[in-house]
Amino acid sequence: MTDGRGKAPFTIRDESTLTRRSLLELAGLALASTVLPTDLAVAGPLAKQEPAAPSQGISPIMEQLSGYMSEAYAHAIPDDVSEIAKHHILDTFAAMISGSGLPPGRAALQFAADYGGKEFATVVASKTVCGPIEAAFANGVLAHSDETDDSHGPSRSHPGVSVVPAAFATGEHLHISGSQFLRAVALGYDVGTRITMSMGGPSYQTVTHRSTHGTVAVFGAGAAAGCAARLNKRQMRFLLDYTAQQVSGIGAWVRDPEHMGKAFLFGGKPAAAAVTTAIVIRAGWTGVDDIFSGPENFFEAYAPRENGALKADPANLVDKLGERYEITRTNIKKWTVGSPMQAPLDALAGFFQKKSFTADEVQKVIVRIASDEASTVSNREMPDICMEHLVAIMLLDKTVTFASVHDKARMHDPAVLRQRSKVEVVADLRIDARRPRREAIVELTLSDGTQLSEWVRDVRGTADNPMTREEVVAKARDLIGPVLGADKSSTLIGKILSFESVRDVCELRPVLQTG
Numbered sequence: 465m466t467d468g469r470g471k472a473p474f475t476i477r478d479e480s481t482l483t484r485r486s487l488l489e490l491a492g493l494a495l496a497s498t499v500l501p502t503d504l505a506v507a508g509p510l511a512k513q514e515p516a517a518p519s520q521g522i523s524p525i526m527e528q529l530s531g532y533m534s535e536a537y538a539h540a541i542p543d544d545v546s547e548i549a550k551h552h553i554l555d556t557f558a559a560m561i562s563g564s565g566l567p568p569g570r571a572a573l574q575f576a577a578d579y580g581g582k583e584f585a586t587v588v589a590s591k592t593v594c595g596p597i598e599a600a601f602a603n604g605v606l607a608h609s610d611e612t613d614d615s616h617g618p619s620r621s622h623p624g625v626s627v628v629p630a631a632f633a634t635g636e637h638l639h640i641s642g643s644q645f646l647r648a649v650a651l652g653y654d655v656g657t658r659i660t661m662s663m664g665g666p667s668y669q670t671v672t673h674r675s676t677h678g679t680v681a682v683f684g685a686g687a688a689a690g691c692a693a694r695l696n697k698r699q700m701r702f703l704l705d706y707t708a709q710q711v712s713g714i715g716a717w718v719r720d721p722e723h724m725g726k727a728f729l730f731g732g733k734p735a736a737a738a739v740t741t742a743i744v745i746r747a748g749w750t751g752v753d754d755i756f757s758g759p760e761n762f763f764e765a766y767a768p769r770e771n772g773a774l775k776a777d778p779a780n781l782v783d784k785l786g787e788r789y790e791i792t793r794t795n796i797k798k799w800t801v802g803s804p805m806q807a808p809l810d811a812l813a814g815f816f817q818k819k820s821f822t823a824d825e826v827q828k829v830i831v832r833i834a835s836d837e838a839s840t841v842s843n844r845e846m847p848d849i850c851m852e853h854l855v856a857i858m859l860l861d862k863t864v865t866f867a868s869v870h871d872k873a874r875m876h877d878p879a880v881l882r883q884r885s886k887v888e889v890v891a892d893l894r895i896d897a898r899r900p901r902r903e904a905i906v907e908l909t910l911s912d913g914t915q916l917s918e919w920v921r922d923v924r925g926t927a928d929n930p931m932t933r934e935e936v937v938a939k940a941r942d943l944i945g946p947v948l949g950a951d952k953s954s955t956l957i958g959k960i961l962s963f964e965s966v967r968d969v970c971e972l973r974p975v976l977q978t979g
Contacts, residue, residue, distance in 0.1 A: 521754070522701070522753055522754045522757075523754055523756065523757040525756060525757070525778055525779065525781055525782055526701060526704075526753075526754040526756055526757065528782045528785070529655075529700075529704075529756075529781055529782050529785070530697045530698070530700040530701045530704070531697050532782070532785050532786060533651060533655065533687060533690065533691065533695075533697075533700040534695060534696050534697040534699070534700050536647050536648070536650075536651040536691050537644055537647060537648070537691050537692075537694045539647065540643075540647070541646065541647055541650050541789065542789075544792075545650060545789045545791065545792060546646055546650075546963075546964075547933070548789075548791055548792050548930075549646045549649055549650050549791050550646070550960055550961055550963060551796060551931070551933065551936045552614055552624050552628075552649070552653075552791055552794060552796065553624075553628055553645075553646075553649060553960055553963075554936060554937070554940050554957060554960045554961070555612075555613065555614055555624065555796050555936060555939070555940065556607055556613055556614065556624035556625065556628040557588065557628070557940075557944075557956070557960070557976065558612070558939065558940040558943040558944050559606070559607045559608070559609075559610075559612040559613040559624075559625070559943070560588040560589060560603055560606040560607045560629075561588060561589045561606075561943060561944045561947045561948060561976075562609075562610075562612055562800075562866055562943035562944070562946075562947065563589075563605075563606045563607060563608070563609025563610055563612065564588070564589035564590070564606055564609075564947060565947070566609040566610055566723070566870065567609075567722055567723070567724065568605055568606075568608075568609040568722070568723050568724045568727040569589075569605065569606045569609040571605070571724060572601070572602040572603075572605035572606050572609075572727070572732065573587065573589070573590045573592070573602060573606075575598070575601070575602060575605075576590065576592045576594050576598050576599065576601075576602035577590070577592050579594065579598050580594055580595075580598070581594040581595025581597070581598045582594070582595050584596050584599075584636060584637050585598075585599035585600070585632075585633045585636045585637060586599060586603075586632070586636060586970075586972070586973045586976055586977060587599050587602045587603065587977075588602075588603050588606055588976045588977070589606065589947055589948070589976070589977070589978060590977060590978060591977055591978060591979045593973070596633040596634060596636065596637040596739050596743070597633070597736050597739050597740050597743075598736070599629075599632075599633045599636075600629045600630050600632075600633035600634075600685075600689075600732075600735040600736045600738070600739045601629075601732045601733070601735060601736035602732070603628075603629035603632065603633070603731075603735065604625055604626055604629040604630075604685075604727070604730075604731030604732040604733070604734065604735035604736065605724075605727040605728060605731055605732035606727075606731075607624065607625035607628065607629060607727075607731045608622060608625040608723070608726065608727040608730045608731040608732075609723060609727055610723060610800065610848050610869075610870065611797070611800065611801050611802040611803070611848050611849055612797065612800045612866070612943065613625050613797070614794050614795055614796050614797065615794065615795050615797070615803045616653070616657050616680070616790065616793065616794045616795070617666075617793070617795065617900035617901060617902060617926075618657065618661055618665050618666075618790075618793065618900055619656070619657035619658075619659070619660045619661050619665055619666075619676060619680050619790075620660065620665060620666040620668075620669065620676040620677065620680075620900060621656065621657060621660065621676055621677050621679075621680035621681065621684075622677055622681070622730050622731075623652065623653045623656055623657060623680060623681070623684050623790075623791075623794060624794075625681070625727075625730050625731035625735075626652075626656075626681035626682070626684055626685035626730065626731050626734040626735045626738070627649055627652035627653060627656065627681075627684045627685055627687075627688045628649060628688075629685070629731065629735040630652070630685035630686070630688045630689040630692075630734070630735040630738040630739055630742075631645055631648040631649050631652060631685075631688040631689060631691070631692050632645070632969060632972075633689075633735070633739050634648075634688075634689040634692035634693055634738075634739050634742050634743075635648065635692045635969040636969055636970050636973075637739075637743075638692060638693060638694075639968045639969075639970060640692055640968070640969055641966060641967055641968065641969070642959075642962075642963030642964060642965065642966030642967070642969060643963060643964050643966075644691075644692065645692070645963065645966075645969050646963050647691060648688045648689075648691035648692040649688055649791070650789055650791050651687050651688060651691045652684040652685060652686075652687045652688030652691070653684060653789070653790045653791040653794060654687070654785065654789060654790050654791070655683055655684060655686075655687035656680040656681065656682075656683040656684020656685070656686075656687060657680055657684065657790045657793075657794075658780055658781050658782075658783070658785075658790070659679055659680060659683045659781070660676045660679050660680050661780050662763075662776055662777055662778055662779075662780035662781050663763070663766065663767045663768060663775065663776050664768055664775055664776075665900060666836070666899060666900050667768070668768060669715050670836070671768040671775075672766070672768050673714055673715045674711075674713065674714055674715070674766065675713035675714055675715055675717060675729060677713065677717070677729065677730050678711070678712055678713020678714075678717075678729045678730070678733075678734065679711050679713065679766070681713075681729070681730055681731070681733075681734035681735075682707055682710050682711055682712075682733075682734040682737060682738065683704075683707050683708075683711075684734075685734045685735045685737070685738035685739075686703055686704070686706070686707035686710075686734075686737070686738040686741055686742070687703075688738065689738040689739050689741065689742035690703045690738075690741075690742050690745070692742070693742040693743070693745070693746045695742065695745060695746060698753070699745050699746070701751075701752075701753050701754060701755075702745050702749065702750055702751040702752070702753075703741055703742065703745050704755050704756070705751040705752040705753075705755040706741045706744075706745065706749075706751055707737075707738070707741060708755045708762045710734075710737045710741070711762075711766065712729075712733075713729045717729055717730075718839075718840055721845045721846065722846075723846060756778055756781065757778075763776045763778060792927060793927045794927070795902070795923070795925050795926045795927065796925045796930070796931055796936060796939075797925055798810070798923075798924045798925040798931060798935070798939070799864055799869075800848070800864075800865075800866045800869060800939075800943070801848045801849065801854055801864065801869050802840075802841055802848060802849035803902055804833055804834075804837035804838075804840060804841045804849075804851065804902065804904075805841065805849070805851060805854050806902055806923045806924075806925065807833070807902055807903055807904035807906075807920040807923045808831045808833070808851065808854075808855060808904045808906050808920075809854065809858055809864060810920050810923055810924055811904065811906035811918040811920045812855065812858045812859070812906065812908075813858075813863070814918055814920075815906075815908055815916045815918070816862055818916065819914070819916065821910055823856075823859035823860045823883050825910050825911050825912070826859055826883070826886060826908060826909075826910060826911070827886065827909045827910060827911045828886050828888070828908070828909045829855055829859070829886055829887045829888070829906065829907070829908050829909075830888050830890055830906070830907040830908075831851055831855065831887065831888070831889050831890065831904060831905075831906055832890045832891075832892035832894070832895060832904060832905035832906070832907070833851075833889065833890075833891070833892065833895055833903075833904045834891065834892070834895040834896050834898075834899050834903075835891035835892075835893075835896050836899070837891075837895075838851075838889050838890070838891040839891075841889070842889040843889075846872075847869055847870060847871065847872055847874065847875055848869040848870060850875070851887070851889050852884045852887040852889060853874075853875055853880065853884055854869065855883075855884070855887045856880045856881075856883035856884040856886075856887060857869070857874065857880065859883050860879065860880065860883060865942075866942065866943060892905060898921075901921070901926075902923050902926065903919065903920060903921050903923070904919075904920050905917070905918070905919045905920075906918050906920070933961070937957055937961075940953070940957060941953055941957070944956065944957075947978070948975070948976075948978065952975045955975045956972065956975040956976065959971065959972060959975065960972075
């Protein structure tokens with residue numbers, strides 16, 4: 465391959481002879497190579513390196529990434545990673561099922577029922593079987609109908625809500641096994657999260673106003689669908705090109721009062737786009753061989769800039785790929801509420817264990833969280849992401865449940881409002897310094913002068929304080945049972961936790977649907 469002037473800047477080996485070992489050997493080259501055009505200065509780890517000559521070739525980073533992606537379908541993941549992947553798949557299906565009764569979920573089910581399509585794929589918590597694209601869209605919206613789903617701090621994203629629906633719809637369409645489904649999901653988490661991490665993680669949205677969640681979702685879902693479709697290395701490169709063309713979403717999702725636009729951006733749209741992309745690439749569509757390098761590449765278009773220089777480290781796309789599985793760094797929420805509320809609710813639960821007191825005995829509660837979190841969750845209209853409201857519910861009920869956090873009428877209950885008036889949310893620089901960790905300091909003062917204080921550093925459900933299998937199952941039962949019943953809940957949980965014995969993911973359909 466030449467650079468358009470008859471020169472070959474580097475050698476590209478034939479794909480039929482390129483082994484997994486030789487791909488991994490390229491990692492060293494990847495870390496020492498830039499994938500950005502020569503006329504762009506790069507801030508950060510790449511700034512000290514000499515820019516490569518312009519080329520239409522494939523960069524070492526793309527060689528390693530596309531090779532890893534194409535091999536994931538047949539490459540077993542470690543047992544401990546497989547176990548964690550099962551937890552996240554179960555948790556995401558539980559989010560879909562419980563979300564079916566909420567406004568975004570009901571709208572998604574109506575869309576799938578009305579739009580139809582060939583009967584290939586399951587729409588969860590319904591009787592509808594439709595085309596894989598429509599099913600992926602509906603299930604993605606269902607999964608983020610509220611704040612029940614998982615979250616990944618370093619990339620600031622909710623990977624499961626797009627990755628699992630995309631892998632499932634594609635997997636049903638092509639009748640993949642449970643083991644292959646696990647691998648596709650793990651790959652989706654690995655690829656999607658590394659995209660925004662290569663551009664600064666949470667600060668990417670702050671600087672550019674583009675949504676980290678939308679960017680991660682479309683790449684994560686694309687990788688998962690491509691894996692389920694068993695795309696080869698070159699097809700994976702085309703898939704990344706198509707995926708980059710579909711990146712969208714801006715930070716305005718924080719103003720969505722009903723969670724519908726948010727569910728569209730985080731789950732439905734990227735899942736449907738991923739399935740579409742995997743299907744057309746599998747059918748023979750072609751595209752750009754390396755969207756991460758060369759003229760008009762992805763980083764040039766999307767990476768933040770500082771004093772005109774791009775702030776990006778493309779080597780993060782392959783950093784510890786195959787060694788560090790991002791699904792193991794993804795949080796499962798103990799409480800079915802927004803991520804910033806997890807630590808404060810953990811603190812309050814701890815206070816109840818230390819001392820017996822009633823809500824009326826509480827004089828004041830100060831909740832100290834990060835600045836970006838405070839602006840997101842303070843005095844919000846939605847009960848499940850309103851910090852003051854949830855603290856009030858916790859004081860009154862000594863816990864929060866899926867039902868209580870979605871009871872919007874209680875936001876106007878005088879008893880709740882009386883407790884809510886005692887709650888102050890403070891943006892704290894100490895917590896800012898700990899981001900992207902989800903930490904909080906809660907200070908509670910009782911009417912007798914007693915003061916209780918807790919800095920929660922390791923929230924239950926995070927990678928540093930993970931929930932056990934039993935805890936994940938208990939949460940899932942509470943969410944699935946009211947919709948599908950106890951028997952289907954048990955069968956579904958059993959199948960997911962023994963995915964290695966599932967020969968075709970279509971076997972899940974009878975226990976995922978109503979009726």
